[in-house]
Amino acid sequence: MRKFVIHAWNFVFNHEVSPLRHIPDFNVRHMVLQILGWMWAIAFSVAVGSYTVLAVSLIGHAVLFGAAATTVATYIAAARRPRAFLVLARQWD
Structure with a gap:
């Protein structure tokens, strides 16, 4: 279990x-x-702050699911097309 958590x-x-x-x-x-x-x-701020009311809690969970989907999409894009992120570097030059 410890190795799993570290990984x-x-x-x-x-x-x-x-x-x-x-x-x-x-x-x-x-x-x-x-x-x-x-x-x-x-x-997490939106989610924790919204746990007091059910309707707002649903919005908070939607934000968390959206954040998870964005993270997965970013990781997949970084693995498949890493050079696509170099556009970001050119904007800061």
């Missing part, structure tokens, strides 16, 4: 283990990981 943690938070490792530019890889981190922080 799961590294798969999400370690840029050398996650599918983000396929993005060749280290700075773009770091930026994408930061954006995903902010997205999850906002998603």
